[in-house]
Amino acid sequence: MDIGGTKLAAGVVDEAGRVWHAERLPTPSGDAEAVWASLARVIERVRVAAAAVGAPVPRGVGVGCGGPMRWPDGVVSPLNIGGWRAFPLRERLTELLPGEPVRVHNDAIAFAAGEHWRGAGRGRHNLLGIVVSTGVGGGLVVRDRIVDGTTGNAGHIGHVVVDPAGPSCACGGRGCLEAIASGPATVAWARSNGWRAGQSDGLSLVADARAGHPVALAALARAGEALGVAIASAAALCDLQLIVIGGGLAAAGELLFGPLRKALARHARLSFTAGVPVMAAAGGEHAGLVGAAALVLAGDRYWSAG
Amino acid sequence: MDIGGTKLAAGVVDEAGRVWHAERLPTPSGDAEAVWASLARVIERVRVAAAAVGAPVPRGVGVGCGGPMRWPDGVVSPLNIGGWRAFPLRERLTELLPGEPVRVHNDAIAFAAGEHWRGAGRGRHNLLGIVVSTGVGGGLVVRDRIVDGTTGNAGHIGHVVVDPAGPSCACGGRGCLEAIASGPATVAWARSNGWRAGQSDGLSLVADARAGHPVALAALARAGEALGVAIASAAALCDLQLIVIGGGLAAAGELLFGPLRKALARHARLSFTAGVPVMAAAGGEHAGLVGAAALVLAGDRYWSAG
Numbered sequence: 001m002d003i004g005g006t007k008l009a010a011g012v013v014d015e016a017g018r019v020w021h022a023e024r025l026p027t028p029s030g031d032a033e034a035v036w037a038s039l040a041r042v043i044e045r046v047r048v049a050a051a052a053v054g055a056p057v058p059r060g061v062g063v064g065c066g067g068p069m070r071w072p073d074g075v076v077s078p079l080n081i082g083g084w085r086a087f088p089l090r091e092r093l094t095e096l097l098p099g100e101p102v103r104v105h106n107d108a109i110a111f112a113a114g115e116h117w118r119g120a121g122r123g124r125h126n127l128l129g130i131v132v133s134t135g136v137g138g139g140l141v142v143r144d145r146i147v148d149g150t151t152g153n154a155g156h157i158g159h160v161v162v163d164p165a166g167p168s169c170a171c172g173g174r175g176c177l178e179a180i181a182s183g184p185a186t187v188a189w190a191r192s193n194g195w196r197a198g199q200s201d202g203l204s205l206v207a208d209a210r211a212g213h214p215v216a217l218a219a220l221a222r223a224g225e226a227l228g229v230a231i232a233s234a235a236a237l238c239d240l241q242l243i244v245i246g247g248g249l250a251a252a253g254e255l256l257f258g259p260l261r262k263a264l265a266r267h268a269r270l271s272f273t274a275g276v277p278v279m280a281a282a283g284g285e286h287a288g289l290v291g292a293a294a295l296v297l298a299g300d301r302y303w304s305a306g
Numbered sequence: 307m308d309i310g311g312t313k314l315a316a317g318v319v320d321e322a323g324r325v326w327h328a329e330r331l332p333t334p335s336g337d338a339e340a341v342w343a344s345l346a347r348v349i350e351r352v353r354v355a356a357a358a359v360g361a362p363v364p365r366g367v368g369v370g371c372g373g374p375m376r377w378p379d380g381v382v383s384p385l386n387i388g389g390w391r392a393f394p395l396r397e398r399l400t401e402l403l404p405g406e407p408v409r410v411h412n413d414a415i416a417f418a419a420g421e422h423w424r425g426a427g428r429g430r431h432n433l434l435g436i437v438v439s440t441g442v443g444g445g446l447v448v449r450d451r452i453v454d455g456t457t458g459n460a461g462h463i464g465h466v467v468v469d470p471a472g473p474s475c476a477c478g479g480r481g482c483l484e485a486i487a488s489g490p491a492t493v494a495w496a497r498s499n500g501w502r503a504g505q506s507d508g509l510s511l512v513a514d515a516r517a518g519h520p521v522a523l524a525a526l527a528r529a530g531e532a533l534g535v536a537i538a539s540a541a542a543l544c545d546l547q548l549i550v551i552g553g554g555l556a557a558a559g560e561l562l563f564g565p566l567r568k569a570l571a572r573h574a575r576l577s578f579t580a581g582v583p584v585m586a587a588a589g590g591e592h593a594g595l596v597g598a599a600a601l602v603l604a605g606d607r608y609w610s611a612g
Contacts, residue, residue, distance in 0.1 A: 142453055
């Protein structure tokens with residue numbers, strides 16, 4: 001399952017990382033039980049449809065969910081799902097699907113696990129996965145295993161400081177990557193610099209940039225540069241082999257990646273950081289589901305909790 | 307052994323992290339063989355003196371050495387030892403001390419290992435050790451093990467970007483922590499702001515700051531603030547339990563740590579980063595030797611190479 005502020009998705013994924021069948025519903029804005037009811041509906045649809053196409057019987061339930069959460073308990077309070085505050089997601093899923101292990105982790109950590117397992121990071125030992133979307137999340141793989149950190153929150157590249165005098169961040173800090181390079185922050189910057197689009201979201205910003213709108217281009221460049229600075233810092237600290245980027249804003253392609261690589265080249269000058277490759281995620285729209293499956297199907301590498 | 311631009315040190319360290327005997331000589335400025343001859347002299351003195359006090363017979367040779375180096379080969383080119391360029395330190399030590407395993411790692415990584423093993427970080431699972439000295443180095447412990455990274459260079463907190471528009475760095479980048487907070491960078495900033503001391507080194511700067519010199523105080527505050535920003539970034543990325551700080555400039559105590567904690571509190575606002583403790587190293591002048599010993603005596607945690 002891939003659970004975020006925009007959509008609730010579930011699918012059956014096999015050992016090869018193939019998605020046999022997937023379903024999704026928009027995330028409702030209602031209370032805890034309204035969100036849960038939608039998720040249960042998605043799960044039921046997947047069960048029926050997956051059985052019909054002869055998908056393998058699930059050996060467990062992996063979930064990538066927006067943070068923060070109490071990990072590994074799976075008690076979640078996703079910033080972008082107002083109805084869930086300290087919602088016992090793992091417990092509820094265990095009741096609904098008895099007999100199957102349920103593993104809930106941060107959605108960006110699941111993304112990084114999936115890209116390492118069956119995506120752009122196959123065969124690399126140390127990588128950082130970054131999801132640039134409503135927020136900027138991340139997951140860190142060191143020596144072929146997900147780094148959970150002390151409380152299960154490692155990988156928060158979105159709160160690496162890229163400009164100590166920069167804009168204030170939703171976390172209470174200042175100059176975090178997320179405060180500059182998230183989809184909404186990028187759109188807000190474009191708007192305040194004169195960009196006016198009918199649909200003022202990230203997708204229309206990317207479309208306008210493709211059409212050559214100078215403010216839209218500058219907004220994506222600003223986000224890319226902030227990403228490049230944060231990646232230079234992460235590469236120095238963790239001596240990484242690869243950076244994999246996914247999420248909605250990554251759809252901007254070179255309009256984002258070009259300025260990113262320029263900033264990275266300017267700041268990453270040590271022998272082991274210069275030239276660290278930055279790639280787009282291979283998992284496409286299912287990257288989150290494949291990563292969630294990795295928590296169960298390759299738990300030795302991606303699930304360290306009991 | 308603890309090998310840097312200022313001194314060559316060697317000692318016999320036991321399982322408890324106790325230093326039975328240690329010797330040191332200033333690092334000569336001569337060619338490769340002149341530096342090697344001094345190191346061999348230090349080693350010989352230690353062997354004689356340690357035997358005289360009944361120290362345990364060494365089971366191996368651990369070395370913390372200034373970087374960069376080819377790891378785990380131990381072919382070293384320390385920035386601050388001009389005479390050693392691609393010097394085969396591991397090979398030469400193996401010839402000199404046959405039959406004992408020789409393990410050479412970055413001196414700041416050895417420092418972090420030592421503080422985790424027998425110092426301020428005992429019992430913590432995830433920590434960052436930082437050495438603030440001629441440069442700013444670091445070592446990362448995740449899940450009770452040293453993180454080497456792809457090329458043995460993980461932990462380079464000194465090249466985390468704390469101000470993308472900041473001063474240029476010896477690495478070729480801009481705004482790295484080291485370019486702002488190293489001893490020489492701090493002294494240079496103080497000088498350019500009117501500080502004039504007879505001995506314009508880090509120690510006299512700290513002494514002047516203790517005596518209330520406003521520029522000396524501001525210089526240490528500037529270094530502390532940069533450290534706080536970099537630590538906030540590292541804590542977000544790695545979800546750390548503890549930061550341990552050593553090195554010459556750490557002798558400034560609260561004059562450095564106070565501004566550091568203020569900047570950290572300003573930028574580290576996530577539940578798992580707010581309040582991450584920052585402590586001074588416990589190892590004192592022998593922290594580097596104890597860390598080097600950890601590479602051998604607790605190799606399961608601190609030495610991942612063969």
